[in-house]
Amino acid sequence: MQRRHFLSTLAALGLSTQAGAVPGGQRPPLRLAMIGTGMRGQVLLKELLRRPDVEVVALCDIEPLMLRKALTQCEKAGRAAPQVFGEDGDVQAYQRLLALKGLDGVVIATPWEWHAPMAIAAMQAGVPVGCEVVAGISLQDHWDVLETQLRTRTPYMLLENVCFRRDVMAVLQMVRAGLFGELVHLQGGYQHDLRAVKFNSGDPARPYGGGVEFGAKGWSEARWRTQHAVRRNGELYPSHGIGPCAMFANIHRGNRFTHLNSFASKARGLHDYVSRKMKAPAEHPSRQVQFQLGDVVTTTLACENGETILLQHDTSLPRPYSLGFRVQGTEGLWMDVNHSIHLEGRSPAHQWEDFQAYQDRYDHPLWKRYAAEAEGAGHGGMDFFVIHAFVEALKAQAPMPIDIYDAVAWSAITPLSEMSIAQGFRTLEFPDFTKGLWKSRQPLFALGDA
Template sequence: MNRRDFLLTGAAAGTLAVADTWTPAFARPRSKLRLGMIGTGLRGQSLMGSLLGRGDVEMVALCDIEPIMLARAVAAVEKAGQATPRTFGADGDVHAYRRLLELDNLDGVIIATPWEWHAPMAIDAMQAKVPVGCEVVAGITLQDHWDVLRTQQETGTPYMLLENVCYRRDVMAALNMARQGVFGELVHLQGGYQHDLRGVKFNSGHPDEPYGSGVEFGDKGWSEARWRTRHSIERNGDLYPSHGIGPCAHLANVNRGNRFTRINSFASKARGLHDYLVDKAGPDHPNAKLKFAHGDVVTTQIACANGETILLQLDVSLPRPYSLDFRVQGTEGLWMDVNNGVHIEGKSPPHKWDDAQEWFAKYDHPLWKKHAETAAGAGHGGMDWFVLNGFVEALKIGDPMPIDIYDAVTWSAITPLSEQSIAGGFETLDFPDFTEGKWKARKPIFALDSGY
């Protein structure tokens, strides 16, 4: 038995009497957390910035196989006035994170690496009894999701998917409206990820030019262009569903009195990335001859046990302004974010929209009222602060994770299911019940209502 397991066993038995003996946060309440970060690229550094601004978090260990990013992350920790963290991975060992997980004083770890590493890293962390805050997505294959779920169930180690859009201010106001019955009985929901990522998937390969700087990818690219572009070449499905489905699932009480039952997906032809490369580099550039499997617009439909329908769209390869295209529609009215409009029967002018901000000011979520000033300036309009705060506060006091393991695998499994549907001629599939029937008894709560 290693020291971590010994301490856990002792804590459970009530035998730890030495005041300074370390015990992980999920074994007993703590006022301060010692966290590690696996993946210190641009996303990892952004998340770390929010964590370093807290007085209850110490960043004690960092891991990345890119020395430039690792050095910048270390410098950020030192600039924040914290002790120089332990580092792993500068030698290029892709499994260096396992050495980080062997440290005997970690209260949790943030995983902000390329998608294909999320499942194996989370599994290794949970097996080491290190709580996980994992960037989206939870896994690649359907089996990945079952493996992540089983590991969490077997080890009891906390796991949270860091889906920040669930904390977007307008999304939470709409949730508050729905909870108070303003929309009536919910009937239909929409969301998605509609964001021009052409300049993200290709760049010059220079560390200080990650966006819109060129047409390279893979080994010649940098940051997301190094790994994310390959998924567009090889895969066809909704590869990034959680920004849209997370808020919709909370609104529909999925996994808490409701569940997804059926799913199908459709993909358009692929033209956007090819045309972008031709325009930027000319038809003779080697990358202009690439064949992309991923359709430019992927549309996914989901049916729920309680009768709601959900529509998701992924649109990241064509020129367009950013939008998550939320729609919350019930028997008494609806909100649509694309036109910033709310219409409530009997309260809005007939057949006309109200400015959504008038309603959101009235129904602003209590969490935003409480923390808006603290979250100001954090990534993605404050959403990053909120999602990390949920992880940190739940871990400190031993509460369930705000976005728990069932949420994580259910939302993320849309990706492999959509791939299967498209490959099968847009067939409709049964949606797995990851709760294995527990959804019927779980209460329709949303952990954001907890007060932190």
């Protein structure tokens, strides 16, 4: 069973030369569709259009400008124009796209509240799903997505790109090799100044900053994402931090989350940005908003095997970008903020070492093989790898590397954190979405020794 899992994982990630082959020659390109052609969708579309093994046959979006930009991408890439849905503004246009015959998969890159209904509809239609992060909004959404996947057996992958970050994958190699000893504590998060993402002037030519509009008057993410900060208080974007931590700790593969609690600070950053930094007039509606989202939300998870994981969501205050990773065990720790590592018996006593030499030595096989192809891809190459993993799994008909259990557990941290905060920071039991299967499943990205 371990060898079978090892080989299927190799195939899914494109590390097998036979992945996707068919008797008598090369298989035809995958026929893929995309729902959501906004700024994130266009980044993913770029990666799909770079691949000769993919044909983008359909696009769907209710914003004509974004559809036109996506079609221009296809044209500049020398590809045939895909079929288009949603130009009429029909929010259910994606249903017509999913009714197309012969689709091999669909990439969903829409606002968060659409992810669950669109993924469920795709799986019900038998169309494999690659879904941008945030699997659902409510806890029930997550159970519904899981139930649909288990019932239909349609593949589902959460497109969490940070799991493929080069230093993260090198650290995973080191964890597998035992260099940190027994893991004790992990940290990660989403610490990113998004004030100029949540507000803009409403001008499509300036999607970031330049104003204090959001909602109907905003553009791009300011049109929909800011509303979550208005009415919700919790860990709203957990997967960038929890994805790698879950890999390190073998969550759902011999380990699981057992408990969660969350604390939220006061909410000051967004109001301060609008009123002080952007100097919006006192009567402007954005100055009157009472934002519910705490500026810093801290969530702690306990694991079956005794590890703790700390996540922080920090997007409303001035700060440089950082995901704040920390991997700590009985023999040392790595931290990404200062790009440093300390290993007992290897590093100078009580001193940090620069991580680069370790990253070079333990560079993951995926990066060794595909670094050149990933050059120029979004997010430092990570977007190449996440699309590559989805496509190769489809071609090989192999399990998705980041599967339905990962998707719903990582994403369910959001509604659980909201519940914890609303109930006076209460510690909650974490649902076992696998119903005990975590005990026998094999580690994620188990690709051999460094």
